[in-house]
Amino acid sequence: MSKSKNIPHMPPQEADTFAFLRDLRFIRAAAQIIFAFVVVFLLVAMWVSVSGALQEKNLVPGFEFLSRRSGIPINEAPESYSVNSTYQDAFLVGVRNTLRIVSVGLVSATALGILLGIFLLSSNWLVRTISRVYVEILRNTPLLVQLIFWYFVVMLGLPENDITLPNESVLIVPLRYIPYLVTIIAVWIVTVRVGTLPQRLVTGAVTAVLLLEIAFRYMGDSYAVIIALAVVGAGLFVLPRYTDSIPEGWEGFVMGIGISFAAQFVGHVILDGLAGMGILENARFVYGEVLPAFYLGRSGFVYPAFAITVNFMLFGIALVIGLIVAIAAYVYFGQVTIRTGKPIPRLLYALGIILLFGIVGWFAAKTQGLPEEVTIGEGDSAQVVTLEQARTEELLDAEELIRYNTAPFLIRIPERNRFGRVEIGSELTPFYMALLLGLVIYTSAFIGEIVRAGIQAVPWGQVEASRALGLSNAQALRMIVLPQALRVIIPPMGNQYLNLAKNSSLAAAIAYADTYMIGTTIMNQSGQSITGFFLVLVVYLTMSLIISLVMNYINGRFQLVTR
Secondary structure, eight states, X not given: OOOOOOOOOOOHHHHTTTGGGGOHHHHHHHHHHHHHHHHHHHHHXXXXXXXXXXXXTTOOOOSGGGGSBOOOOOTTOOTTOOTTSBHHHXXXXXXXXXXXXXXXXXXXXXXXXXXXXXXXXXXXXXXXXXXXXXXXHHHTSOHHHHHHIIIIIIITTSOSSOEEESOSEEEEEETTHHHHHHHHHHHXXXXXXXXXXXXTHHHHHHHHHHHHHHHHHHHOSOHHHHHHHHHHHHHXXXXXXXXXXXXXXXXXXXXXXXXXXXXXXXXXXXXXXXXXXXXXXXXXXXXEEEOOOEEEETXXXXXXEXXXXXXXXXXXXXXXXXXXXXXHHHHHHHHHHHHHOOOOOHHHHHHHXXXXXXXXXXXXXXXXXXXXXXXXXXXXXXXXXXXXXXHHTTOXXXXXXXHSOSSSEEXXXXXXXXXXXXXXXXXXXXHHHHHHHHHHHHHHHHHHHHHHHHHHTSOHHHHHHHHHTTOOHHHHIIIIIHHHHHHHHHHHHHXXXXXHHHHGGGGGGGTOOOHHHHHHHHHHHHOOHHHHHHHHHHHHXXXXXXXXXXXXXXXHHHSOOOO
């Protein structure tokens, strides 16, 4: 037998000492730790280098400069801001302007995009083709080019002299138009709700308005004429029941004329009664001066202002209660529809509840009265006088006179001074309008394509089933197609919302004072580039995270629940 060679034997403890070096888990963890140390080392080295350079130039990052005077004129600033305000105030104005654009833009782009997506699938060739051309042109044109077009071509292309809507004039409106309108609406509602009524009933009621105006024009509006027309109307209403001389299918037309002829008599009696009680000055006509409510020109768009008074609180409480009751009723009627299958116009009921509470709150606030005493002045010079004395001695300015009004709120018609500046009313500058139009129209083209794809993703059998149930196209779209399409629409639509929010930073191209434009101005004046960029990034990051959070929540609510 051959002799065995002496092979050194390693103890088990020593053999396992370096086994961890061959462990894949250890290698991965060590690699990650080493990578993290390298990244931290590079960041520290970069920070030390940058800090040293900034210290040499006396530009150490900090937030102390925010309390200094800015000296920045801003064309979209509130009245409380001036060039003597601080950098912090200026930056907050920029954030406010960004939120104004983004909030209005999201709602407007969504509404326009949904309509556009529906139009892309329209059976009407003209509507479908126009929508397709709209989408293809706007999607393939850079947003910056569109913003420049809206500002330099459209906004600056408006006339220097304002276009007023409506034109200033004196308007004379016959009050009998109100009974006409009420009658036509009532006939239309009854016709829709009751399917057994004759055809052309609404057409007859509308035609009667023209016939009545011709009669009043040539015969006058005395009660002899009013009663005579009412008698003719009663006869026309019962005529189809006792004669076969009316062509088939036109019985409703004749009855509609009769209804309006009789209704005008009731309307005249009510109007005369209101005039007799002193509620109306004239039972036949209303005279009023028509003032321009809207101004559109190169300087911007001016519209009526909303001013609240001391009695607004009671009206606001009633409106909030009405809103809560309306939401509860909307949910309740929805549950009733689910249980019974009976369709209930719950949206109409909810709006009616809000309107009812609003009317009640309005009259309650009107009857509340005004405070007997008011405080004039501030500080040590303040004095308490009666409201009547303050008005007589003209101790109240124009804004305070508006505030002490019995109505809960007032809609103030715009007015310009002799220099062309807006004294009363709200104004949208051409910078804001150009940016808003550009963002909304550009984003709506993408949302329209998303909505179109979402609708087409719904199986066609769902549409056929809705038609088999007797639903109209509008009802099928609202109750069957869109709820299912939202599962496909919401995720990509969230991306478009984020794009709109971030694309608002292009406002600097048309001199709109948003967060980015004011932030860069602050950086250039103060030299605090790092801090300035940090603040701008925080604003856009926060806005994007909020939008993502909301859209993820909505997406989760509309997803199918599975095991």
